[in-house]
Amino acid sequence: MTSLPATATQMALHHARNAGTALEPAMFEGHAVNRSAAEKRAAQLTTRRSVKKAHQAAWLVNAIRCIDLTTLAGDDTAGRVRRLCAKARQPIRPDIAEALGVTVTTGAVCVYPTMVPHAVEALEGTGIPVASVATGFPAGLMPLPLRLEEIRWAVQQGAQEIDIVITREHVLTGNWPALYDEVKAMREACGDAHLKAILATGDLATLGNVYAASMVAMQAGADFIKTSTGKEGVNATLPVSLTMVRALRDYGAITGERIGFKPAGGMKTAKDAIAWQILMREELGRDWLEPDLFRLGASSMLGDIERQLEHHVTGRYAAAHRHAPS
Numbered sequence: 126m127t128s129l130p131a132t133a134t135q136m137a138l139h140h141a142r143n144a145g146t147a148l149e150p151a152m153f154e155g156h157a158v159n160r161s162a163a164e165k166r167a168a169q170l171t172t173r174r175s176v177k178k179a180h181q182a183a184w185l186v187n188a189i190r191c192i193d194l195t196t197l198a199g200d201d202t203a204g205r206v207r208r209l210c211a212k213a214r215q216p217i218r219p220d221i222a223e224a225l226g227v228t229v230t231t232g233a234v235c236v237y238p239t240m241v242p243h244a245v246e247a248l249e250g251t252g253i254p255v256a257s258v259a260t261g262f263p264a265g266l267m268p269l270p271l272r273l274e275e276i277r278w279a280v281q282q283g284a285q286e287i288d289i290v291i292t293r294e295h296v297l298t299g300n301w302p303a304l305y306d307e308v309k310a311m312r313e314a315c316g317d318a319h320l321k322a323i324l325a326t327g328d329l330a331t332l333g334n335v336y337a338a339s340m341v342a343m344q345a346g347a348d349f350i351k352t353s354t355g356k357e358g359v360n361a362t363l364p365v366s367l368t369m370v371r372a373l374r375d376y377g378a379i380t381g382e383r384i385g386f387k388p389a390g391g392m393k394t395a396k397d398a399i400a401w402q403i404l405m406r407e408e409l410g411r412d413w414l415e416p417d418l419f420r421l422g423a424s425s426m427l428g429d430i431e432r433q434l435e436h437h438v439t440g441r442y443a444a445a446h447r448h449a450p451s
């Protein structure tokens with residue numbers, strides 16, 4: 126496995142929009158996904174291929190560039206969001222960054238809609254985009270006009286990325302036209318903001334459903350497909366992610382569109398950050414290790430990454446309390 130460039134200034138964060146297609150069930154109907162094969166392949170990815178020690182720091186810095194640093198809690202406040210934004214601007218201690226020879230920020234900050242103005246203000250001039258969840262996150266069980274209005278409101282407040290949730294019932298009942306229409310309407314409501322479609326895969330019962338829902342979301346114009354809200358019983362897993370990136374690859378092969386992937390929820394360690402990057406590299410190639418096509422949705426992964434980077438630089442671990450929770 127080769128090293129990644131450690132020049133970590135932000136490159137273009139947004140790629141060309143996905144134009145979408147008509148609803149094309151032939152692209153997913155009858156597509157069986159073998160769960161045990163997916164699990165085996167996912168396990169191989171992290172055991173067979175290891176990242177050499179010397180390259181680990183570069184992979185971890187790259188993970189930071191791709192993090193959507195997130196807070197999605199009922200007790201979020203303007204103060205917490207401002208602290209999160211300060212962390213997004215300076216994700217690792219200046220002495221560690223200097224020793225590594227990198228300048229790095231996170232890929233985005235991801236918050237609830239009412240927190241968007243605070244994040245926009247705190248990130249002014251940094252180029253770090255604000256992502257807002259919307260559409261009745263996390264369950265999405267609100268009337269569609271209200272969900273669309275929520276998107277428009279968040280965009281008006283300055284969100285450049287909108288993380289929508291889909292109606293799981295449409296997937297569980299195989300109502301693909303309803304899913305397609307809803308995501309397409311959401312994409313329109315986003316205007317210029319990029320749309321990430323959260324499939325909430327822990328709710329979708331089968332990997333076949335995950336594949337089909339991925340395809341329908343992309344056909345309806347999603348710029349990214351994202352695994353989870355962080356609130357389902359099971360959030361990002363490697364077998365589910367493998368299924369989604371293969372759908373993304375298949376969609377790209379047919380349409381020529383490059384869609385982004387965002388695993389999210391439950392990822393807490395530097396090891397997780399590397400495992401998901403290996404998946405992207407192996408299945409899609411180097412381009413999918415850039416923040417315009419890959420994000421890691423996480424509220425508490427940065428702390429461990431910073432700890433590992435400090436160890437890389439100093440040869441020892443700081444006490445955990447020295448790294449603010451992220």
Ligand SMILES: O=C[C@H](O)COP(=O)(O)O
Nearest residue numbers: 354355390391422423424
């Ligand atoms: O989109 C990001 C997720 O909601 C974050 O989930 P997490 O709190 O489990 O890291």
